[in-house]
Amino acid sequence: MNGVSGAYAHIRKCIYVSCNLGPLMSLLYADWAVDTASRTLRRDWAVAIEGDSIVDAGSKSEIISKYPSYEKFGGRRCVMIPALFNSHTHLPMVLLRSAAEQQPMAEWFEKSVNPRERLLDESLVKLGAKVAAAEFALNGVGGVFDMYFHEDKVVEGAEEVGIRGIFSYGMIDYGNKEKADTELKETLNFYRFIQGRRSPLAKMAVAPHALYTCSPDILKRVGSLSLELDSPVNLHLAERPDEIELVRGTFGIKLSSFAAYLKELNLLGPRLVLAHCTNLSLEDMSIFGRAGAFAALNPTSNLRLGNGLPPANRAKLAKLEFGVGTDGACSNDDSNLLSEAKMLLVSSMVSEGPRLDLWDAVSALTLPTGRFFVRDIGLSRGCLADIAIFEMGLGSNPSGSILGNLTYSTDGVRARHLTVGGKHIVVDGKLVNCEKERLFDEYEQATRKIEDMVDDPD
Numbered sequence: 001m002n003g004v005s006g007a008y009a010h011i012r013k014c015i016y017v018s019c020n021l022g023p024l025m026s027l028l029y030a031d032w033a034v035d036t037a038s039r040t041l042r043r044d045w046a047v048a049i050e051g052d053s054i055v056d057a058g059s060k061s062e063i064i065s066k067y068p069s070y071e072k073f074g075g076r077r078c079v080m081i082p083a084l085f086n087s088h089t090h091l092p093m094v095l096l097r098s099a100a101e102q103q104p105m106a107e108w109f110e111k112s113v114n115p116r117e118r119l120l121d122e123s124l125v126k127l128g129a130k131v132a133a134a135e136f137a138l139n140g141v142g143g144v145f146d147m148y149f150h151e152d153k154v155v156e157g158a159e160e161v162g163i164r165g166i167f168s169y170g171m172i173d174y175g176n177k178e179k180a181d182t183e184l185k186e187t188l189n190f191y192r193f194i195q196g197r198r199s200p201l202a203k204m205a206v207a208p209h210a211l212y213t214c215s216p217d218i219l220k221r222v223g224s225l226s227l228e229l230d231s232p233v234n235l236h237l238a239e240r241p242d243e244i245e246l247v248r249g250t251f252g253i254k255l256s257s258f259a260a261y262l263k264e265l266n267l268l269g270p271r272l273v274l275a276h277c278t279n280l281s282l283e284d285m286s287i288f289g290r291a292g293a294f295a296a297l298n299p300t301s302n303l304r305l306g307n308g309l310p311p312a313n314r315a316k317l318a319k320l321e322f323g324v325g326t327d328g329a330c331s332n333d334d335s336n337l338l339s340e341a342k343m344l345l346v347s348s349m350v351s352e353g354p355r356l357d358l359w360d361a362v363s364a365l366t367l368p369t370g371r372f373f374v375r376d377i378g379l380s381r382g383c384l385a386d387i388a389i390f391e392m393g394l395g396s397n398p399s400g401s402i403l404g405n406l407t408y409s410t411d412g413v414r415a416r417h418l419t420v421g422g423k424h425i426v427v428d429g430k431l432v433n434c435e436k437e438r439l440f441d442e443y444e445q446a447t448r449k450i451e452d453m454v455d456d457p458d
């Protein structure tokens with residue numbers, strides 16, 4: 001720990017990282033570096049950071065001697081990796097954690113989720129987003145792809161912790177023209193909100209919730225709007241086994257395949273971010289892969305809600321690029337993205353198609369270069385300074401495979417440090433921008449209030 005240890009060092013670093021005294025200059029080092037951008041594992045690696053970028057990278061001894069005055073973060077048995085990115089979530093659903101177990105999706109939504117979500121006002125949504133963002137940051141997650149309502153409050157909650165995100169307001173119209181107009185207007189308002197903030201941490205996507213909740217009319221308008229706003233399209237797709245029949249029945253349309261339908265709606269292309277894809281055919285996956293779309297797989301959520309195995313092997317075969325998400329905390333219920341990589345790997349062993357290797361799973365944990373933020377992701381010079389450092393402790397095996405430890409031995413691997421856009425938001429395993437205990441107290445009060453209101457709606 002750079003010769004200084006204990007509480008004093010933590011306080012000193014927190015003061016240092018909280019003060020905006022010119023560009024932040026710091027140095028991160030670790031025994032191993034897992035660079036998902038180049039799929040390279042390096043020993044004794046260090047990066048020098050100025051502002052929001054990595055300005056130099058190389059062996060630990062070289063970089064430390066080159067930048068002697070830079071504040072140093074790292075330690076023994078540590079692994080450096082680009083900050084993890086949760087490709088699909090609904091942050092405020094952390095308020096509904098433990099509200100619904102062992103229920104299949106339709107029952108889960110109708111009996112447990114819907115009655116509670118109706119109670120969430122702006123302040124609860126913001127608190128939920130902040131709590132979830134804090135949990136993710138403490139697990140090395142520096143960014144999320146989110147969809148919810150009161151999404152401006154989700155942005156505020158996440159920013160108070162310091163993580164970045166692509167945020168989206170989830171639109172639902174069920175074929176009601178008036179509702180479609182209102183939903184699109186809400187998306188435009190949200191776009192203006194994001195533009196007005198000018199935050200390097202917040203981008204937006206246009207988000208029709210799913211094909212069974214959004215009419216062909218609103219979906220067509222989503223296509224033009226995403227082009228106009230230059231935004232990705234965030235869509236739940238083929239999550240449920242009965243989804244194609246559901247779409248046909250709800251909107252009375254002929255539907256030969258999801259890919260053909262989205263092509264007809266002018267939505268097929270690299271802007272598409274498809275959450276789940278659990279019940280998507282190999283043919284459709286290949287079409288999405290060729291179109292440059294991105295799939296966000298959610299293994300725990302898919303299994304927990306009885307929707308099926310995550311389709312990672314099929315995505316690999318179809319050359320459909322994929323990341324991994326937790327989904328909301330009402331269908332996971334953890335905020336540990338590393339454990340989602342384990343779920344991907346174990347389910348890959350019992351799925352058809354080419355098995356995932358460890359790099360496939362670890363790479364799915366981080367933001368792919370060139371997508372969404374248009375900045376290089378990685379651990380070399382010029383890359384965005386979004387970096388996590390994990391420490392291996394009891395429960396891991398530092399002499400074994402490092403990628404194996406990061407995915408399979410999540411009990412023994414703890415996030416020690418997280419830098420987002422060059423700012424340190426977790427230092428020595430502690431949040432820099434908020435107090436964990438106070439946040440948990442507020443969370444406990446809020447969840448109790450929700451349960452009291454659900455039990456006694458009058």
Ligand SMILES: [Zn+2]
Binds near residue numbers: 089090236328
């Ligand atoms: Zn979702």
